Amino acid sequence: xxxxxxxxxxxxxxxxxxxxxxxxxxxxxxxxxxxxxxxxxxxxxxxxxxxxxxxxxxxxxxxxxxxxxxxxxxxxxxxxxxxxxxxxxxxxxxxxxxxxxxxxxxxxxxxxxxxxxxxxxxxxxxxxxxxxxxxxxxxxxxxxxxxxxxxxxxxxxxxxxxxxxxxxxxxxxxxxxxxxxxxxxxxxxxxxxxxxxxxxxxxxxxxxxxxxxxxxxxxxxxxxxxxxxxxxxxxxxxxxxxxxxxxxxxxxxxxxxxxxxxxxxxxxxxx
Numbered sequence: 001x002x003x004x005x006x007x008x009x010x011x012x013x014x015x016x017x018x019x020x021x022x023x024x025x026x027x028x029x030x031x032x033x034x035x036x037x038x039x040x041x042x043x044x045x046x047x048x049x050x051x052x053x054x055x056x057x058x059x060x061x062x063x064x065x066x067x068x069x070x071x072x073x074x075x076x077x078x079x080x081x082x083x084x085x086x087x088x089x090x091x092x093x094x095x096x097x098x099x100x101x102x103x104x105x106x107x108x109x110x111x112x113x114x115x116x117x118x119x120x121x122x123x124x125x126x127x128x129x130x131x132x133x134x135x136x137x138x139x140x141x142x143x144x145x146x147x148x149x150x151x152x153x154x155x156x157x158x159x160x161x162x163x164x165x166x167x168x169x170x171x172x173x174x175x176x177x178x179x180x181x182x183x184x185x186x187x188x189x190x191x192x193x194x195x196x197x198x199x200x201x202x203x204x205x206x207x208x209x210x211x212x213x214x215x216x217x218x219x220x221x222x223x224x225x226x227x228x229x230x231x232x233x234x235x236x237x238x239x240x241x242x243x244x245x246x247x248x249x250x251x252x253x254x255x256x257x258x259x260x261x262x263x264x265x266x267x268x269x270x271x
Contacts, residue, residue, distance in 0.1 A: 008093035012239070016100020020109055023229050027222060034221050038214050059265045066258030073251030077186070080244045081166065084185065094238035098171045105233055113230035114177035120193040120227045125152060128196060132203070143263070144206065148199055151256040155195040158252060159188045159245070171235050180236040187237045190228035190245025191252070197223045198253040202260075224249075 015022060044061070083090040118124060129152045136145035168185035182188075201220035205213050228246055231237040237245075 008089050009096045012093040012097035013100050016097045017104050019101055019104055019233065020106070023233075027225055030221055030225060031218055034217055035214065038217060059261070062261060063258055066254050066261070069254035070251045070258070073247045073249075073254065076247035077244050077251065080240050080247070081185075084166065084168070084240065090240055091238075094240050095171070097232075097239050098235055101233060102235060110177055110233060113226075113233045116226055117178060117189060117230035117234060119223060120189040120196065122156075122188075122192075125156075125192050125196050129153070132200070136203075139207075141207070144203065144260070147256060147260040148203070151195055151199050151253065152192075154256070155191055155249060155252050156188070158248065159186065159191050162186055162248065163188070168238075168241070171238055178234050178236060184237055185241045185244055186248050187228065187231050187241040187245030189231050190224075190237075190242045191249030192245075193224040193227035194246055194249030195253045195256075197221075198249075199256070202257050 080090070129149060133145045133149050136142070136148060163183040163185065166185045167183050170180060170182075170184040197220040201217045204216035208216065224246075228242045231245075232239055232242050
């Protein structure tokens with residue numbers, strides 16, 4: 001084993017032995033970062049309302065941020081895919097982390113995660129997609145309904161295509177509380193949770209009063225992160241599968257939201 005591979009494996013073992021506390025620490029950091037980004041966004045929004053920033057510049061900044069997120073997500077995914085095919089270092093680290101989690105995770109915590117993981121099952125997201133699409137149509141928001149359906153259905157198609165391309169076998173999980181079939185890379189639950197709950201947060205920003213915006217964003221992030229972590233804790237995915245799912249889902253979500261906002265801006269200009 002190379003020196004880099006040995007370092008990755010040792011880090012994986014260290015993380016696996018402290019997985020549950022690290023999960024809560026990372027979740028808290030992500031939520032804090034979300035609140036900070038929300039504060040910055042509100043400043044720009046207030047500047048837009050006071051007309052200190054031109055509408056074109058404001059839209060341009062939002063598109064630039066969206067493109068940056070798309071590139072970042074695609075870059076992380078490409079890096080993981082390259083490492084996966086470059087040798088055994090990533091696979092060894094993934095396996096070491098999975099083995100450590102099987103020993104360190106309390107049974108009670110696994111039962112909780114086994115329940116939460118169903119929030120991104122195919123059946124759950126399909127039902128959510130249909131209900132929200134009908135609700136948006138009833139509200140007269142047909143373009144948003146179309147964007148919502150394209151986001152969820154497109155992510156499902158993208159994930160299945162990527163799974164077939166990489167054809168990675170899942171970790172062995174004979175004692176797991178949930179069963180999973182198909183290939184492993186990237187995690188469909190992770191990407192699906194990011195896109196579905198991220199799109200719900202976007203719809204909340206568009207349709208709900210401002211007091212609901214930040215709570216919705218925080219809830220969406222917490223749900224997506226928890227679902228992804230559950231796939232790792234339950235030994236139905238490797239860590240790189242989950243991170244790749246987060247990356248691909250984030251890139252696709254950013255692409256969908258940016259496209260919707262760009263179409264909305266162009267339609268407003270033509271009115």
